[in-house]
Amino acid sequence: VIGVRPWHLPRSTEIVSGGAEAAVKQRRRVGLPDVDRLNWVDVPIYDGRALRPGHAFAGPAIIEEEDTTIMLMPGDTVRLNDYHVYDIAVAQESSGV
Numbered sequence: 592v593i594g595v596r597p598w599h600l601p602r603s604t605e606i607v608s609g610g611a612e613a614a615v616k617q618r619r620r621v622g623l624p625d626v627d628r629l630n631w632v633d634v635p636i637y638d639g640r641a642l643r644p645g646h647a648f649a650g651p652a653i654i655e656e657e658d659t660t661i662m663l664m665p666g667d668t669v670r671l672n673d674y675h676v677y678d679i680a681v682a683q684e685s686s687g688v
Contacts, residue, residue, distance in 0.1 A: 602673045607645040614641035623651060623665065646671050
């Protein structure tokens, strides 16, 4: 049997502007690759459940969700869109790593 089901993604009507500092639950030192060594950086850890559509920020950062973890490297940017999907722009690598 082949059929067509309508599929509708719920779109958020609650769009915020500005940073997501209130969603930072802690900070952690993380080793990030820097050419041939690790560079230890203090990185914000975001609670994904506290992020709202419209929140945007740049890496380095970690977003912790119930079923996944997202690592943003330095220069990467993220925005939570109206459908609660993370739109991530990955920075161009200049170090060749």
